[in-house]
Amino acid sequence: MRILAIGDIHGCSQAFDTLMEAIKLQPTDRLITLGDYVDRGPDSKGIIDRLIGLNYTGQLVALRGNHEIMMLDADRYPHRLEGWLACGGRETLASYAPSSKKKGKLNDIPDEHWNFITNICQDWWETKEHFFVHANVNPHKPLSQQSSHDLFWTRFYHAQPHYSGKTMICGHTSQKSGQPISLGYAICIDTWVYGKGWLTCLDVNSGQIWQANQKGEQRTAWIEEFSTYCAISS
Template identity: 30%
Template sequence: MGRNIAIGDIHGGLKALIQLLEKIEVTPSDKLIFLGDYVDGWSDSANVVSYLIDLAKQNTCIFLRGNHDDLTHRWLETGEFNKKWLQHGGQSSIDAYRDFSSEEIETHLRFYNQMLNYYIDKENRLFVHAGFTNQHGPEQEYHQTGFYWDRTLWEMALSMDGSISPNDTNYPKRFQIFDEIFIGHTPVTRINETTPIKRASVWNLDTGAAFKGKLSAMEVNTKEIWQSEPVYKFYPSEKGRN
């Protein structure tokens, strides 16, 4: 019986990803659920995508769409970009794709196009990069950008002090839909945490790989956690998104 492993935001840290998968000792029977943001940060952004494309030939992989993936995808497809994207890691992706052939870029575009906005498993667990806002669930979400930009789900989870029971009528409806929710997007290092943490029914696996943090993974059944070394140590001459 294979494991179900969720993996947090990578942000171009291919060397850390390789180390993490070695620590996990991934086998073909494992399902790997990537929570998005594969690019924008360290210099291996495009190489991360190439690596994931090859990995999916050997393993069952679920690739969720992150906001940085969407921004890089739009730039590759149409040339669209903005200054804020460049300031928050976009330049690293532009540089990373500079030596890629048109054929390689076409292969990557297929990868970006096939990403999922969210994934619900048989155990009624939701996997999504950022969140959702509709009280009736992600299927009813009006703007799909919320799946990879929303922060209100995590902000609400952080604001709950544990005094409200899930059976209480005032318990947030978004937290009643799924048994558990797994996200990335907002680094837990912002609240001085270094490992994946749970608030309400939400697990956040973004441990700041784009900055000074580690890349993290979790077996979603057992809650076993693996982490790489701090990603910046693999790229000592770079600044990442700092």
């Protein structure tokens, strides 16, 4: 069984579809998506639709990202709407608009999508050798005791080995180089797909990497090629 992790998608359905074609998902595979499905890119609605479909197969483990948190807060607390819109929410609402001549509204987002973000997405997930979070962790605390700030907002800078000895797989800190970064004990696979980068999938057991971009291009590599000399960007 392959355990495949995909970094921050940000509404980039062309890159996501191309990546899924490249990895050729098998019935025995487990797919972990690391959050930030919405905002910035052009097709947040399409990405949530695709993930809901994958969830029905029983193969998907979908984590929440800070952009899903902002989206939920914008719906619950009206005074936070403008903050979310400024961070990519406008692009998200546009993808839900009933026509190109109308602006999307929060009410245009279907209940099934809210349910996916609220009840299906998880804060973290782990195996015997790896754990998966959106952003980062406090290295001295178990996953069940992590703060929301660490799980959703803390950058990859100065990531430390977790006391469990497991390897952390995360996103959130976009690598403007388009390349993932591996510290050995921690791997970041947010590779700036909504900018000029790529969407990355990592087979955590073999170390194989697949990447795709919004132009429909593909490339492959191995995580060993991206060690600590790679620059960490914000």
